[in-house]
Amino acid sequence: MKILLINPPNSGRSIPEEEYGIDSLKPIFRGEPLALEVLAGNLTGHEVMILDLKVEPEQLGQTLTDFGPGLVGITGMTCEANAMLAISETVKNHRQDIIVVVGGIHASMAGDFFNRASIDYIVRGIAKASLRLLVDSIEAGKTTAALPGIARTAPGKKLTFPPKKYSTLDLVEAQPPRYDLVERYRDSYTLTSLDLNMGFVATAFGCPFRCNFCCIRSLTDGKYLHHTVESVLRDIKLLGDIPVIRLLDANTFGSINQATTLCTAIKKSGINKQFLADVRSDTVVNHPQLMQAWHEAGLRAVIIGFEEISDTGLRGMNKANKVATNTRAIEILHEIGITIVGDFIISPWYKEADLMPWNATLIVMPLIYP
Numbered sequence: 001m002k003i004l005l006i007n008p009p010n011s012g013r014s015i016p017e018e019e020y021g022i023d024s025l026k027p028i029f030r031g032e033p034l035a036l037e038v039l040a041g042n043l044t045g046h047e048v049m050i051l052d053l054k055v056e057p058e059q060l061g062q063t064l065t066d067f068g069p070g071l072v073g074i075t076g077m078t079c080e081a082n083a084m085l086a087i088s089e090t091v092k093n094h095r096q097d098i099i100v101v102v103g104g105i106h107a108s109m110a111g112d113f114f115n116r117a118s119i120d121y122i123v124r125g126i127a128k129a130s131l132r133l134l135v136d137s138i139e140a141g142k143t144t145a146a147l148p149g150i151a152r153t154a155p156g157k158k159l160t161f162p163p164k165k166y167s168t169l170d171l172v173e174a175q176p177p178r179y180d181l182v183e184r185y186r187d188s189y190t191l192t193s194l195d196l197n198m199g200f201v202a203t204a205f206g207c208p209f210r211c212n213f214c215c216i217r218s219l220t221d222g223k224y225l226h227h228t229v230e231s232v233l234r235d236i237k238l239l240g241d242i243p244v245i246r247l248l249d250a251n252t253f254g255s256i257n258q259a260t261t262l263c264t265a266i267k268k269s270g271i272n273k274q275f276l277a278d279v280r281s282d283t284v285v286n287h288p289q290l291m292q293a294w295h296e297a298g299l300r301a302v303i304i305g306f307e308e309i310s311d312t313g314l315r316g317m318n319k320a321n322k323v324a325t326n327t328r329a330i331e332i333l334h335e336i337g338i339t340i341v342g343d344f345i346i347s348p349w350y351k352e353a354d355l356m357p358w359n360a361t362l363i364v365m366p367l368i369y370p
């Protein structure tokens, strides 16, 4: 089957731009559609193409004509849900018999949004194995009514997702991401401020924590699933001489044993890259030697969800963390020499004075990679 996997275009202006005229926010990188590359990796035997509309926003119509897909898969986040819908409508207007499948975070968390005539299937959670099952079932003419984690759309009726239990089998380790399918876009995937090419590698899915604002746990049924060290090394090597690797996990350090083993293996392998990864501040405070070892393995910057400026606020988010731990983590990472990108959830009720205690830290914390 000819399968076209689509990364939606940029979603236009952000809320700060739209609502408050703040135009100083700039993207610090543009990355590859790893989710689609991962899905493509398990669609062996099919002719698969990836269309990245973030790079080629005008190419949808021409690609549908030239490639002639039998199935189109669209992924996206919540801010891209309307764009995903518009793409599905364009696809169906182009040819009604193209099967349209949506997945990704919004489809997993709010599947009803996609219960529309322009969409045939909605896939929940990590879909590398599920999509393959769906494609095989469609090709074989089998019923698709009871495929775990996959709903057949029925506009106006209630969606039913047959239950799915996620496990490491869903990672389909033997099949690496199809990085080759975005080769023509490779020069566009950069760390903007440094003008360096950047590649994405997944080491883990899910998270052992339960922050109540976060969707990550639900994507794997609450499980923390990590790749084998061998497959992570393989994927890093597949990216060739790309100098910067973003470990695209919600929490790369969710298992200290795994993070330690991976760090040792990277050092031993002689891989010479700069890494960016997500870590919790309490992991930094409880395991400073691990951070030091990762720095020696190439960890250049970490993304930390500080989220809030008070312990009360952190408790309200079930973050299981404290402001003092955030502050200590910043000190440790500065001592080691790892750059910090801090994420905050800014409450609409904050006053300017609420942010003042953080000003000094925010100035010290480089938000753009040096």
Ligand code: SF4
Binding pocket: 207, 208, 209, 210, 211, 214, 215, 216, 217, 250, 251, 280, 305
């Ligand atoms: S630690 Fe991060 S990834 Fe894990 S649940 Fe909290 S916000 Fe989500």
